[in-house]
Amino acid sequence: MAFDPDNYGLRLFVRYLVLCLIALIFIFPLVFMINSSFKPDNQLLADTSSLRAFVPVGDISLNNYFGAFRRAPVGLFVLNSVLVTGATVLLSLLICSLAAFSFAFLRWKGRDVVFSIVIATLIIPFETIAIPLLLLVSKLPWIGLEGLQWGWLNTYRVQIIPWIADGLTIFLFVQYFKGLPGELIEAGRVEGASWWQVYYRIVMPLSGPVLATAAILKFLVMYNQYLWPLIVVQQETYRPVMVGLGYFFQLNVAWGEVMAYLTLITVPVLIFYLFLQRAFIASIASTGVKG
Amino acid sequence: MASKLTLSNRTGWTFALPGFALIFTFIVLPFFFAIGLSLTNQRLLSPNPTQFVGLENYRQLLDFAVVTLEPERNEAGEVVRDEAGEIQYPRLRAITRSDDHPQYRGMREWFRWQSGENVRVVIANDVVFMKALVNTFLFVLVVAPVQGGLALMLALLINQKLRGISVFRTIYFMPVVVSIVVVSLLWRFIYDGQNGLLNSILQGLSFGLFQPVDWLGEPSTALPAIMAMSIWQAVGFHMVIWLAGLQTISPTLYEAAAIEGASKWQTFRYVTWPGLRNTAVLVLVVITIQGFALFAQIDVMTNGGPRDSTQTLVFQAVERGYGKQDISGGSTISVILFAIVLAISLIQRWLTRER
Amino acid sequence: MAEVSLKGIKKSYGRVDVIKGVDIHINEGEFVVFVGPSGCGKSTLLRVVAGLEDVTEGVIEIGGRVVNELPPKERGVAMVFQSYAIFPHMTVRENIAFGLTIAGASRQEKQQKVAEAARILQMEHLLDRRPSQLSGGQRQRVAIGRAITRKPAVFLFDEPLSNLDAALRMDMRMEIGRLRRQLGTTMIYVTHDQVEAMTLADRIVVLKDGQVMQIGAPMELYHQPANRFVAGFLGAPSMNFLKVDVLDLDGEAATVGNQSLEPIRVTTRRRPFRKDGKAILGIRPQHLRAVQSGKGMLHGVVAHAERLGSETVVDLTLRDDRELIAAFNEDKIFQPGDALELAFDTALAHLFPEEG
Ligand SMILES: Nc1ncnc2c1ncn2[C@@H]1O[C@H](COP(=O)(O)OP(=O)(O)OP(=O)(O)O)[C@@H](O)[C@H]1O
Numbered sequence A: 001m002a003f004d005p006d007n008y009g010l011r012l013f014v015r016y017l018v019l020c021l022i023a024l025i026f027i028f029p030l031v032f033m034i035n036s037s038f039k040p041d042n043q044l045l046a047d048t049s050s051l052r053a054f055v056p057v058g059d060i061s062l063n064n065y066f067g068a069f070r071r072a073p074v075g076l077f078v079l080n081s082v083l084v085t086g087a088t089v090l091l092s093l094l095i096c097s098l099a100a101f102s103f104a105f106l107r108w109k110g111r112d113v114v115f116s117i118v119i120a121t122l123i124i125p126f127e128t129i130a131i132p133l134l135l136l137v138s139k140l141p142w143i144g145l146e147g148l149q150w151g152w153l154n155t156y157r158v159q160i161i162p163w164i165a166d167g168l169t170i171f172l173f174v175q176y177f178k179g180l181p182g183e184l185i186e187a188g189r190v191e192g193a194s195w196w197q198v199y200y201r202i203v204m205p206l207s208g209p210v211l212a213t214a215a216i217l218k219f220l221v222m223y224n225q226y227l228w229p230l231i232v233v234q235q236e237t238y239r240p241v242m243v244g245l246g247y248f249f250q251l252n253v254a255w256g257e258v259m260a261y262l263t264l265i266t267v268p269v270l271i272f273y274l275f276l277q278r279a280f281i282a283s284i285a286s287t288g289v290k291g
Numbered sequence B: 001m002a003s004k005l006t007l008s009n010r011t012g013w014t015f016a017l018p019g020f021a022l023i024f025t026f027i028v029l030p031f032f033f034a035i036g037l038s039l040t041n042q043r044l045l046s047p048n049p050t051q052f053v054g055l056e057n058y059r060q061l062l063d064f065a066v067v068t069l070e071p072e073r074n075e076a077g078e079v080v081r082d083e084a085g086e087i088q089y090p091r092l093r094a095i096t097r098s099d100d101h102p103q104y105r106g107m108r109e110w111f112r113w114q115s116g117e118n119v120r121v122v123i124a125n126d127v128v129f130m131k132a133l134v135n136t137f138l139f140v141l142v143v144a145p146v147q148g149g150l151a152l153m154l155a156l157l158i159n160q161k162l163r164g165i166s167v168f169r170t171i172y173f174m175p176v177v178v179s180i181v182v183v184s185l186l187w188r189f190i191y192d193g194q195n196g197l198l199n200s201i202l203q204g205l206s207f208g209l210f211q212p213v214d215w216l217g218e219p220s221t222a223l224p225a226i227m228a229m230s231i232w233q234a235v236g237f238h239m240v241i242w243l244a245g246l247q248t249i250s251p252t253l254y255e256a257a258a259i260e261g262a263s264k265w266q267t268f269r270y271v272t273w274p275g276l277r278n279t280a281v282l283v284l285v286v287i288t289i290q291g292f293a294l295f296a297q298i299d300v301m302t303n304g305g306p307r308d309s310t311q312t313l314v315f316q317a318v319e320r321g322y323g324k325q326d327i328s329g330g331s332t333i334s335v336i337l338f339a340i341v342l343a344i345s346l347i348q349r350w351l352t353r354e355r
Numbered sequence C: 001m002a003e004v005s006l007k008g009i010k011k012s013y014g015r016v017d018v019i020k021g022v023d024i025h026i027n028e029g030e031f032v033v034f035v036g037p038s039g040c041g042k043s044t045l046l047r048v049v050a051g052l053e054d055v056t057e058g059v060i061e062i063g064g065r066v067v068n069e070l071p072p073k074e075r076g077v078a079m080v081f082q083s084y085a086i087f088p089h090m091t092v093r094e095n096i097a098f099g100l101t102i103a104g105a106s107r108q109e110k111q112q113k114v115a116e117a118a119r120i121l122q123m124e125h126l127l128d129r130r131p132s133q134l135s136g137g138q139r140q141r142v143a144i145g146r147a148i149t150r151k152p153a154v155f156l157f158d159e160p161l162s163n164l165d166a167a168l169r170m171d172m173r174m175e176i177g178r179l180r181r182q183l184g185t186t187m188i189y190v191t192h193d194q195v196e197a198m199t200l201a202d203r204i205v206v207l208k209d210g211q212v213m214q215i216g217a218p219m220e221l222y223h224q225p226a227n228r229f230v231a232g233f234l235g236a237p238s239m240n241f242l243k244v245d246v247l248d249l250d251g252e253a254a255t256v257g258n259q260s261l262e263p264i265r266v267t268t269r270r271r272p273f274r275k276d277g278k279a280i281l282g283i284r285p286q287h288l289r290a291v292q293s294g295k296g297m298l299h300g301v302v303a304h305a306e307r308l309g310s311e312t313v314v315d316l317t318l319r320d321d322r323e324l325i326a327a328f329n330e331d332k333i334f335q336p337g338d339a340l341e342l343a344f345d346t347a348l349a350h351l352f353p354e355e356g
């Protein structure tokens, strides 16, 4: 094949052009969102008829952000989401990895049956159990500072506890653990470590990648929760960010404030993603290796 | 047979118990609850005691029939026509309310079609559910191949060795990390009938010839609009799964193909595609299962409308079970949904079985 | 230090019998090597001693104590694995001190014992490195270091050198020999490298299909193999086996021969043979000498010759089309097609029953 530099340069240019055009398709709504959050409502709506929608021009201010905070307890919503997400992720990592450790390394009566049940739950979409689960949690007991109570509605725990353990997370851990060299675990045993010591001194320190994967997947699920908190949390005290959106659609809708709120709850995640994008992508890819 | 030595019953159970108990309580139990409730007439706030009703709920949802309407005829036996020449038919009520056909009682028209002089009408007990069922299938049937195919194309595009290619990968994946609720709200702006970005763009491109469309307000465009947005949001997710599949194909195979002088298309056809078979099944199944769970987009964008054109199974399940407090009805829809998902998983098993 | 005794050990995985009744007694301070072909159950046997597997049947005693039900840590054993199994997330120092950390030893004790192990294994300068910064030989040293700090009663080695290249393997072999003299601990060593087995062992246990073929000192096994399997397993190139006719039997000896072998008298070592039956004659390649035409017992044609410098290995085709290997301990030139006559000291030949 003859090498033609001009032609080569042109082909390269076309490739990048295609890649960039596609990139535009994926980011234009986000660019629109961020820019609009700085514009007053009437300009925002007028701008949508031209490319001005995507540039911060005209009457630019932070007024929408102030407005959003006035309209809704934004800080509280964010705090709730962070709290619920953080607690679930941490507890999930601990409890799912422990269970997976047991499935991967220990031999016990009933293990295979229990593991099969856990794997079988993988094909139950949450949406199919949301209603009966709602019924269930509305009747569960809880012992708190005020003594015995019935019903979990309108609490943090109802947003956290049902989401801690799930088949996919356990499965990912089991797969990873089975890939660890078995001799490391045996060496630990011969050196006198108890199973608990094997877990936290040998297996956990070697599980960085799967911990990151599990944490990211859980984070995405939890931070973006919508249906579940929508039906189990009526009090604003416990509402997470996605449900908090409802505040902006009562009475007159101020689109600028909506955009400010969306920007507030989305941009931190995007920044987080941009920093950890390799881990994010690897975590999604690793869910694909199952099957 | 195994002795105490290698059997660690106590530790094993202790480690697995918290996770298993949680899964059992919050997934397995509600799942059986759903099945149980679907066999009763439970409502959240009902004065009547809950009763076991067997498969009545399923019948209520799934029952449908085809009835034939014959043209009205005058005494001479001629077909009656109105001024415009349209054939006149008796009203459907004549059948669904008559005592001659108790089995059709309470059913409503779902859709009809002309068959010669006669008209055939499909009537169903629960037309809204039927529409939700059809819409959900329609959504999956369109989104699965289109999203899967586009994702593969993106993956192939991203799999090139180009400087800075990972920047593009990062961008294409970006919508995946944004909440579907946020995405849905943003796309309401894009689809808006008056100030919508999409209308502006199309008008700009057609030099003003394009007539603005209220994308989410028209029964014919609302579901396609939601499909397009859903594809946009999750295509990056499946691109990454395809990429992972592409990376499992040994580079030596490509080298061999290059030495044999295969064209780009031949390389794809004979090297890449066969290596992606299991990935393909996985991608399709994941999209399908995600598709059957379609809810947030509907809730945020259309609430099932206009004229039930965007009803979906999950939306109906939630609306009935939660909104209308018809627990048993919502549960029944959930169980039907689960049965569909189970069938798809079994098909996947069968497709990717070891041969 | 402790003696180890295995009595009637059987082990099965489901319906597969892997160890089929093994009895071995290992004396205090003895260095015993398990050899055998791949899959014969060497590792399984070692893991049974370590307590990583349970036995289906039989009794394991360490230091006179039945340990069948005891977990590894209570057996006083230390193990060195084929893949080293050193913890990648810990430094060399932490790796070596792992057992002590688990046992809750004081900082001072750890420091002292790590230093001692590092001195014995000459790796003081490596203590703060991570395993990924070490060579294969150094990693193996760390694994050994971890094993010796706890002063175990029994050392278990599962093919510790098989991941190393030839030169390093020789160094480490010598090092293990030295260590062994230094520590004097009972050691059980699994390998399928017969040089390791011959040079390190006090006694060798030859295993095949989960059964003991022979136990004995290296030279005993080499010179008096109990059966054809052991005879063929030890020594390189391996022993030649010729199918011969038993022409005559008289008490201690049999007269055997065939088409390409002149009748010779060989001692039977009290093995049962039948007159006019068949038998297998074993001759080590090194015991064959090339002799002048007319004086040989074996007649063959050179098929192929390999000159190794110190040795010449010749592949011959005998009159009955069977193959024979001869090794001469000098550099000689042979051409394919050369006729060759060979002789050997009949006292060094072994006669085995045809089957067994
Ligand atoms: N966990 C197990 N389940 C079933 N069979 C097993 C298991 N572990 C080992 N085996 C079988 O037991 C036999 C002996 O295995 P073992 O590892 O002891 O062999 P080995 O002599 O160490 O071989 P090598 O020299 O290859 O290491 C093999 O046939 C193996 O397939």
Ligand SMILES: [Mg+2]
Residues within 6 Å of the ligand: C042, C043, C044, C158
């Ligand atoms: Mg082995």
